[in-house]
Amino acid sequence: MKDVTGAAAPVIEATGLGLTFQTNDGPVHALKGVDLEIGRGEFVSFIGPSGCGKTTFLRCIAALEHPTEGVLRVNGMTAEAARQARSYGYVFQAAGLYPWRTIAGNIRLPLEIMGYARAEQDERVARVLSLVDLEGFGKKFPWQLSGGMQQRASIARALAFDADILLMDEPFGALDEIVRDRLNEELLKLWARTGKTIGFVTHSIPEAVYLSTKIVVMSPRPGRITDVIDSPLPRERPLEIRDSKEFLEIAHRVREGLRAGHAYD
Amino acid sequence: MRSVLPVLVVVLAILVVWYGAAVWLNSAWTYDQAARAGTHPTLVDVVNDTMAQERPVLPAPHQVARGLWDGVAGQKITSKRSLVWHGWVTLSATLLGFGIGTGLGIVLAVGIVHNRAMDLSVMPWAIASQTIPILAIAPMVIVVLASVGVTGILPKAVISAYLSFFPVLVGMVKGLRAPDGMQLDLLRTYNASRAQTLWKLRLPASLPYLFASLKVGIAASLVGAIVGELPAGATAGLGARLLSGSYYGQTIQIWAALFAAAALAAGLVVIVGAIERATLKRMGMA
Numbered sequence: 001m002k003d004v005t006g007a008a009a010p011v012i013e014a015t016g017l018g019l020t021f022q023t024n025d026g027p028v029h030a031l032k033g034v035d036l037e038i039g040r041g042e043f044v045s046f047i048g049p050s051g052c053g054k055t056t057f058l059r060c061i062a063a064l065e066h067p068t069e070g071v072l073r074v075n076g077m078t079a080e081a082a083r084q085a086r087s088y089g090y091v092f093q094a095a096g097l098y099p100w101r102t103i104a105g106n107i108r109l110p111l112e113i114m115g116y117a118r119a120e121q122d123e124r125v126a127r128v129l130s131l132v133d134l135e136g137f138g139k140k141f142p143w144q145l146s147g148g149m150q151q152r153a154s155i156a157r158a159l160a161f162d163a164d165i166l167l168m169d170e171p172f173g174a175l176d177e178i179v180r181d182r183l184n185e186e187l188l189k190l191w192a193r194t195g196k197t198i199g200f201v202t203h204s205i206p207e208a209v210y211l212s213t214k215i216v217v218m219s220p221r222p223g224r225i226t227d228v229i230d231s232p233l234p235r236e237r238p239l240e241i242r243d244s245k246e247f248l249e250i251a252h253r254v255r256e257g258l259r260a261g262h263a264y265d
Numbered sequence: 266m267r268s269v270l271p272v273l274v275v276v277l278a279i280l281v282v283w284y285g286a287a288v289w290l291n292s293a294w295t296y297d298q299a300a301r302a303g304t305h306p307t308l309v310d311v312v313n314d315t316m317a318q319e320r321p322v323l324p325a326p327h328q329v330a331r332g333l334w335d336g337v338a339g340q341k342i343t344s345k346r347s348l349v350w351h352g353w354v355t356l357s358a359t360l361l362g363f364g365i366g367t368g369l370g371i372v373l374a375v376g377i378v379h380n381r382a383m384d385l386s387v388m389p390w391a392i393a394s395q396t397i398p399i400l401a402i403a404p405m406v407i408v409v410l411a412s413v414g415v416t417g418i419l420p421k422a423v424i425s426a427y428l429s430f431f432p433v434l435v436g437m438v439k440g441l442r443a444p445d446g447m448q449l450d451l452l453r454t455y456n457a458s459r460a461q462t463l464w465k466l467r468l469p470a471s472l473p474y475l476f477a478s479l480k481v482g483i484a485a486s487l488v489g490a491i492v493g494e495l496p497a498g499a500t501a502g503l504g505a506r507l508l509s510g511s512y513y514g515q516t517i518q519i520w521a522a523l524f525a526a527a528a529l530a531a532g533l534v535v536i537v538g539a540i541e542r543a544t545l546k547r548m549g550m551a
Contacts, residue, residue, distance in 0.1 A: 064450050083456060090454040092447050100469045100548035109465065113457045141549035 010073075011165060011197045012038040012061055017070035019056060019223075029222030030056045034070070036216065036225060040164075043191055043198045045208035046216045047254060048261065053223020054201045054216075058167050061199060062090050074165070086114060088165035089158030093173050095150035097142040097157075104129070104138030107157045114161055128156040131190060148179040155187075159194065166198045173203065181239065184210055188237055205258075209233075209250045210242055217254055219261020227257035280326055287325040291315035294322070324517045332521035345501075348525045354502040355490050356529060358418050362425020363486040367479065369426060370433025377434075378441040378467070379459065388438075395431050399424065399489065404496035421502075425489035429482035436478030440471025473550065476541035483533045491526060503529075 017034040020027045031053040038044050046054035059065040061074055063083035074082035082088065089110075097106045104125050111121040129135055132152040142150055151171055158166060172180045184207060191198055202208050208215050209231070217227040232246055241247055288311075295314040299306045306314070316325045324332070336348030343350060373391070376383040403424050410420040444466050452462050494504025503526045510518035 062454055064453060083454065086456055088454065090451065092451065094447060096447050096451055098448075098466070098469065100472075100550050102549070110455045113452070113455045113461050113465065143549070 009040065010037040011040050011042075011075060012036070012199070013071075013073040014057075014060075015071045017057075017060065017067050017072055019053070019060060019065060019067045020069075031060070031067070032222035032224050034223075034225055036228070038197060038199065038214070040197055041195050042213050043188075043200065043211055044214045044216060045200045045202055045212040046218060047202055047205065047208045048218030048226075048258065049220055051220040051223070052218040052261070053220070054218050055169055056223060057218075058169055058199055058201050061165075062088060062167055064090075086161060087163055088167050089161065089163045091151075091155050091158050091166070091168040091171045093170045095142070095147070095154040097150055097153060099142055101141075102138060103134065103140050103142065103145065103153050106142070106153060107138075107160050110157060110161050116161075124160050128159045131159060131193070132156040133186065146179075148175050148183060151175065152183065152186075155190075159190075159196075164196055166196045168198065168200045170201050170203065172207070180207070185239060187211065192235065205251050205254050206242060209247055209254060210237065210239075215250070215254055217257035217261065219258070226261045227253070229253055229257075283323075283326050287321065287323045288312055288315045290322040291318055294318065320514045321516055324520050328517050329520040329524060332517040333524055336521050336525065348503075348506070348521065351501060351503050351506050351522070352525055352529055355487070355494065355504065355526070358421035358490040358493065358502070359425055359483070359486045359529075359533070361418060362422035362427075362489055363429050363483050365422060366426035366429030366482060366486060367433050370430040370478070370482070371437050371475075373430070373434050374437030374441055375463065377438050379463075391431060391434055394427070399428060399492050400495075402427070403492050407493065407496050421490050421493035424493035425486040428485040428489035432478040432481040432485065433475070436474045436481075437471055440474030441467045443467075443470045443474065469548070472548070473545065476537065476544070479537050479541075480534050483537055484530045487526065487530045487533065 014034050014036045017031055017036075018029070019031040020029050034053075034057060046057060048054050056065055060067050060072060061079060063074075063079040066080075072079050075085070075087045077085065077087075097103070098109070101109065107125045107128060108121050111124060116124070125138065126135075129138055132155055134149065134152055134156065137145065137149065137153075142153070145153065151174075155168075155171065172183050175183065187198075188211060200208075200211060213231050213235070215227075215229040215231060216225055217229070218224065219226045229250060231250055233241060233250070292311050292315050295306065295311050295318075315321065316328070321328070333348065336346065336351075340347035340349075342353075345351075373383075373387055377387055378384070406424055406427075407420045410416070410423065441463075448466060448470075449462070452466060457465070491502070491504040491507070494502040495508055503522050506522035506525075507519055510516070510522060
């Protein structure tokens with residue numbers, strides 16, 4: 001197990017971060033005054049209603065959006081430099097697998113782009129396929145797999161190369177609750193095995209509390225952070241933990257935070 | 266089997282209408298001849314005559330069929346009377362022009378998708394090029410190219426390409442832009458270059474659009490090649506057969522050449538369709 005106490009050297013550090021979109025109806029403050037530190041090996045969830053900027057913040061970390069104010073450091077670099085250094089894997093809400101590539105071919109895509117040798121590509125594809133429990137599905141095409149399996153393949157694709165940050169934008173949002181529970185459990189195991197730093201956007205309070213070491217509660221207009229909760233739950237979490245007193249207490253605090261955010265409406 | 270009956274019914278209906286029209290259109294000449302000879306033909310005589318004239322206004326289906334059969338199977342294929350030989354002359358120009366047009370269309374589309382200046386400047390010209398009647402521009406292409414010493418298959422192929430690049434261009438611009446924002450963002454997270462984005466995402470995603478365009482393009486190519494054979498008073502090709510047929514009032518020859526061209530076009534579209542199915546199936550997209 002990796003050392004996960006590295007709070008002293010934040011992987012992601014935002015200071016006074018703001019992002020304003022200019023629209024025809026005037027400026028929209030997608031993010032305003034966001035301060036946050038994420039340490040190595042943390043599992044951080046961003047939760048809040050639509051328009052609170054949680055996805056925008058994740059996209060800023062990925063340098064898919066560019067903040068208009070404040071400072072954002074990823075792995076000690078600017079977000080853009082971190083993107084160019086391929087510091088993170090990104091999992092979108094939809095699996096977004098290429099229909100013309102097999103599952104193995106899809107996972108190979110980032111490896112091809114990053115110029116890995118063919119033999120290493122094969123080895124890595126096999127490794128991440130087993131990591132997400134999809135052994136034997138490498139030769140299938142995406143349409144031959146269920147939605148949950150497709151999303152697992154897209155996680156495998158994000159894990160295939162050596163990025164120590166994993167950014168996930170509502171990866172299980174389109175899946176039913178039973179599949180989602182199982183994938184959440186698997187994600188925790190994956191996190192324990194790989195020691196990656198994970199940023200996870202979600203709409204679901206139980207999902208956020210179950211997964212995270214740190215829960216960032218956000219609210220809209222302007223998009224901002226209203227509460228940051230460091231979870232006292234142990235890193236080993238069976239599904240039953242969701243009935244424990246601590247779990248319900250954290251869930252309650254998240255709910256209060258969400259409600260406080262709405263009090264300004 | 267269920268589809269056979271409707272097809273037969275439609276073919277039969279066309280034949281009935283065609284025979285009726287042949288009797289109607291050709292009878293004027295029959296009556297004219299009879300009046301000169303001072304005879305009074307019966308209706309049966311008239312109908313029989315309209316089916317067997319040498320230069321009918323509208324040849325009857327069996328006359329066209331016989332002309333087609335005679336042109337295809339009744340001649341050595343090296344003969345200048347062979348439709349196979351003329352068909353090959355046209356086909357070779359068609360395929361060359363199709364190749365040039367497809368290549369040009371794809372290259373322009375890639376340029377348009379990657380370069381804003383090209384996006385703004387090329388498309389209006391491409392559209393304008395298609396508003397000019399091909400019959401007006403074909404003779405000029407032939408004459409200009411002949412004046413610089415280019416004759417033979419190439420001028421015809423150029424006209425053919427002129428018609429076929431456009432559907433490929435339009436289809437490929439649409440196809441190359443088909444990947445959505447998320448798919449493009451994914452490649453950005455890999456820090457993929459524009460060339461990698463083109464090869465790994467845009468081109469594969471555009472293939473279904475490309476094939477739809479190729480079907481239109483190959484038929485347009487054939488039209489271009491035939492039109493290219495008309496102005497120079499060409500002696501070879503289906504266009505030349507059409508032209509000489511109209512010079513000498515050989516309507517049966519014209520219709521036989523028309524049907525040969527139609528069959529050729531249908532065959533080409535079927536071949537493109539077969540390649541499309543095979544390719545998309547291999548890619549897991551069909």
